[in-house]
Amino acid sequence: MKELETKITNWKKEETKWRVVVVQMADVQKYGIMKFLSENPVLGLDDNILYVQVHMLPPMAKSDRKSNKKTLVLDLDETLVHSTVNKPLKRHDFAIQCRHPDGTSIYYVLKRPWVDLLLDELRNLYEIVVFTASNKEYADAILNKLDPHGNIIRHRLYRDSCIQLPGPKSKPVKDLSTLGRNLRKVIFVDDSYRHHCQQENAFPVRRFLDDMNDTELLSLLGFCKRIANSESDARTLILSHAISRHNGCPGWN
Known part of the structure; x- marks a missing residue:
């Protein structure tokens, strides 16, 4: 064996x-x-x-399959946090240090409002995956702050899990079909989702920089809690939410 x-x-x-x-x-x-x-x-x-x-994620845990959990795929930068390198923000929650071939850089990181609540409330309702186009050392340093005990985020995927399309100016692209999950049960949250595959799985959020009145993750939390046990296709539920939100329907903000 x-x-x-x-x-x-x-x-x-x-x-x-x-x-x-x-x-x-x-x-x-x-x-x-x-x-x-x-x-x-x-x-x-x-x-x-x-x-x-080869799927990038191992098979879903048996207990998660039995409870029919959905998979919540979260981007990192400008979705959960915002960071600057070697230049402190007016306000930041923590700093991390990363090594690279030219030396060491310090990143100052500001957490998006409600990110801690989002992760805590959904930890038992979803299989949470962070999929970032950043490198492993940088991402892990931040995720270890967001999930210090390592019991919230089930899987972490980095830049090397993205695909690189042909062209000198092409950016890393996230392809959810490589995860090994039923896309009917996948919710994808990324401020730049339009640059990636499977846009129909994307729950749109605005780019986060420093607006401490931002409520995007609070909206996401409400949506995810409402549909956690739904048997419907997540893509249909996301579309319905987007239409209702656009039309200003109560309870969908």
């Missing part, structure tokens, strides 16, 4: 920007990896080689 786990780890190291690994049919027969293949879609077969898309 240990040999099989090592083999799968090596396959994943061969991944491309589309998270594809190459598996020899001989290994399928030798290791009996049908469970691995059932959890990761086979894209094609060519000359006894399987091309397998």
